[in-house]
Amino acid sequence: MKRWFVPHPYLFGVFPVLFLFSQNARDMRAGDMAAPLIAVIVLTLAATLALKFVLRNIKKAALVVSAFWVLFFSFGHILNLLRLLGLDFEQFDTAVNVVTLAVMGLFLIATVWLSARARGDLPRLTMVLNSVVVLLVAFQIVHGGYLVATRPSVDIAPTEVAAERTQEGPLPNIYYIILDGYARHDVLKTYYGFDNSGFLAFLRERGFYIADSSHANYAQTMQSLTSALNMNYISEIVHIEDLGAARTAMAEIFLGNAVFRFLRQRGYRIVSFSSGYDLTEIADAEITLAPRANLSEFETLIWLTTPLPYLFPGGGTPYDRHRDRILYTLDQLPVVTDMPPPWFVLAHIVAPHPPFVFGNRGADFEPDRPYNFYDGSYYFDLGGTLDEYITSYRHQAAYVTQRIQDALERILAGSGDDPPVIILQADHGPGSQLDWADRNKTWVKERFAILNAYYLPGADSVPLYPTITPVNTFRLVLNAYFDTDYTTLPDSSFYSPWVHPYWYQNVTVWLGDDLPIRDLPDSVKKVRWQMYQGRTE
Secondary structure, three states, X not given: OOOOOOOHHHHHHHXXXXXXXXXXXXXXXXXXXXXXXXXXXXXXXXXXXXXXHHHOOHHHHHHHHHHHHHHHHHHHHHHHHHHHOOOOOHHHOOOHHHHHHHHHHHHHHHHHHHHHHOOOOOHHHHHHHHHHHHHHHHHHHHHHHXXXXXXXXXXXXXXXXXXXXXXXXXXXXXXXXXXXXXXOHHHHHHOOOOOOXXXXXXXXXXXXXXXXXXXXXXXXXXXXXXXXXXXXXXXHHEOHHHOXXXXXXXXXXXXXXHHHHHHHOOOOEEEEEOOOOHHHOOOOOOEEEOOOOOOOHHHHHXXXXXXXXXXXXXXXXXXXXXXXXXXXXXXXXXXXXXXXXXXXXXXXXXXXXXXXXXXXXXXXXXXXXXXXXXXXXXXXXXXXXXXXXXXXXHHHHHHHHHHHHHHHHHHHHHOOOOOOEEEEEOOXXXXXXXXXXXXXXXXXXXXXXXXXXXXXXXXXOOOOOOOOOHHHHHHHHHHHHHOOOOOOOOOOOEEOOOOXXXXXXXXXXXXXXXXXXXXXXXHHHHHHOHHHOOOOO
16 A cells, blocks of 8 residues: 555645634534545545656655645735735736746746656655644644534524414415615615615515615624524524534524424425525525536635636636626526425525625626625725725615616516515625724614515515514514414614624614714714724725
């Protein structure tokens, strides 16, 4: 076995995958590593065997493959470092990524040449590489394994049991469409300069009820969706003091939510559109719809550490794939009407939330920074400016509004005599004045004032009201169509820091704060929004 198998190229290949996971183990599932690990192992085996025939020595071949993996997975990190240092070669008409790729290519060629000329089969170097990389990989396994093993166990409190009476008539199909970060009309108009009154008029003409004083219950996506689909506040679903900071625990509650369980017991199929955000991907959906070139969030992070986006530009950048995913969902939403009923569609569309990929009138747009989902203060930490955020958000919101109106028109036109229930809702508002570390530096109204609209055909007596929040959405919908008897909960809103997602602070009394922080006197700004001084003038 020693004659043909050398471990270090396999370990150098899997190390970056294990490292990336161990750094994000609180927020990602171990299964996210499966596809990248399999790809690396298969490619390592093929490359090592091929080079063995060229170099006529398995240890020399292994050395070249290890060098390749080190360079391959270092590319994105080196590129980001060079950009942070302000280095570029534009004065020579050469992009920094081209220079970086060329230098790495020369290193790899030099490794092949030196390996071919080396005498013997490099036993000492092989032993050193094996020993070093075994320690590196072992540390990542121990670290990641510890984080996974110490994730809090989820002890979910049962959702309130509602009295259900005899149901008559066909089961309604249901759309639950989440426009991530879509602000309420007053915030859009007065702060972002986008008047969506035409869209709201369209909704009302088609029979939608618009809760025009609605707020989100939470400032973060996972908590908002988990609360809405469990028809309860997080603190009533799980013992939050036991959750630590693990978002995977919230993902577990999200996937096993009360609405899915209720509907599946009545014969519904869950139809899920891929969002690109791993924690809201419905792994056990009966039908998952996604564009063909679809990478998970974890796979995208790995992709960005490699030169592949530059070697194969035809495959699109992560921004391109994010744009394609949004357009695919908007295009395919009406197609679901052709599926045999009953079904429940969950479409979490990550827009107008960053990353901003649509410019004015829907033109392709790509920020000049690494791809990510960062919002609020983290958006600015990576170089974003307030003016850029407001302009980009306005453009993206305007285009998404146009496209969702077209989709809704097609859904209603294609539904015939059996129009579906449609819930069009934001999980939270935008984050131009959101501080992920301090509620006191956050404009609460902007983050919590949301679009919230309901199309409930044949249920005219549903007691909807202007201030309804997502936690009560399905309580009223199930009461209307399944004759259940859920009570309405108080409509409250909770802020929590990003790094401590379950440290809830009730901000309901702040929701009427109409003065954006950027318009406050300087003396107040220094107290409430210190981190944005210099960007708000």
